Structures are given as structure tokens and as C-alpha cells.
Amino acid sequence: MVLSGLRRTLVAGFDVLLPPRCPVCEAVTADNGSLCPECWTRMPFISAPWCARLGTPLSHDLGEGALSARAIAEPPLFDRARAATLYQGPARDLVLALKFGGRRDVAGVMGRLMAGNGREILTPETLLVPVPLHRFRLWQRRFNQAALLARAVGAASGVPVVLDALERRRRTRQQVGLTARERHANVRGAFAVPDAARPRLLGRPVVLVDDVLTTGSTLSACTRVLRQAGASRVDVLTFAIADPVTNEL
Secondary structure, eight states, X not given: OHXXXXXXHHHHHHHXXXXXXXXXXXXXXXXXXXXXXXXXXXXXXXXXXXXXXXXXXXXXXXXXXXXXXXXXXXXOSSSOEEEEEESSHHHXXXXXXXXXXXXXXXXXXXXXXXXXHTGGXXXXXXXXXXOOOOHHHHHHHSSXXXXXXXXXXXXHHXXXXXXXXXXXXXXXXXXXXXXXXXXXXXXXXXXXXXXXXXHHHTTOEEEEEEEEESSOHHHHHHHHHHXXXXXXXXXXXXXXXXXXXXXXX
């Protein structure tokens, strides 16, 4: 009881000296990891109607199952993708704050938003699987942002998370600045399903979790090995969707 009271006192003192701040603009906020009202209103949320395969917004409602031009011209290997936002403005800043700024506290609000737009692919039978980092990059960064997001989505949706269903066996170049063809070549053969995880995946639908969907090369490489391991279907859930030509991460 004494330690608990002391902890609350220390936390309250830190909140006075170092109040929570918006991870985008540094304005003072009520809670850690939350956005200020201005950044929230500028967030480029995705809402229906959207492409049935890629989850990208459509200019007008074309009916159930409508596809975007990109999904028709380049059908993805995964079944469906859903995301909370476009990779623009405050959403881009939020992704960078988590991925490169070490702001792990923002994963909670990001995961809750992802769970909201991913309701149709988050079923009781689903397994959430984060895109893994290579062990050297994990050592450098100290955390895997996709795993943090998967945990947050799982907490918001009740869907179980399997952290060891995928592994990155080959260290790859950063995808930043690579063309679509170079991205696909970069991740070819980089992922594998460990033997110990195969029984759990057999016949189960999987939702791959990552921060941003750009060209889909990494997610397609993961999809391929998950299907080979027996997953019944593979969907994708990301926080943001980027323009694969002009807005690469």
C-alpha cells in the first residue's frame, strides 16, 4: 500500500513537471499517446466506401465488392487490406513518432483505430500476426512497431496475437527509396514460418499487422509463406496506406 501510494505520488509529480504531449505537435494533452484536438481533426481517416481488396478510399459508392483501379491492375497476393488512415499529415507524423522516435505510447491509440476499420476481418477465429523485424534491426530499435500495434489491436478486439508465427531469416535493405520491383526483390525469401508455429496456423485465418501499406511487397512475401504453412486466408491490417509512387515510407 505504501509503495502503491508512493508510485502514484511520483507519477503525479512527473505529470506536473513533464505533462503528456501530442506526439505530432507537442501540444499538452490529457493522456500519454493521445492526440491534441487540432491534430485529431486533421487526421486523414479512411471511411467507406473503400476498395474491397486494398481498403483504399473510393470517390463514390460503386456497390458491394467494388475494386479500385490499382486492385484490378495489380491484384494483391493477400485477400483484403484495411487501414485506419492515409499516410499523410498527422498520420505520417504518428507513424514516424512510433517507428523512429521511440514513442511506444502511441501504439495504443493507433491500434484502437486499426481495430475499428478492421472489424470485418477480425473474427473470433482470426490470429493476429505482426510482420517481424530481423534480429539485428530489433536489437538496434529495441522494439518491433508491428508487434506493438498487433498487441494494441488484440486488446481492442479480443483477437489473439501470435508473435512467433513469422520470422525474418534474412536481413534486408531498408525499403525506403526503393522502386516497387526493387522492394519485391529485396524481401524475396526473407520470411519463414517456424516449424513450431505451423500447427497453430493450419486452417486458421490470419491478419498480418504492420504500420504502413505501400507497395505491399513485404506483406505479399509474408502472405506467401503463411499460405504455404496452411493458413486458410491472409488479410492485412495497417495503420496507414501510402501512395506507392509518391508517398513511400
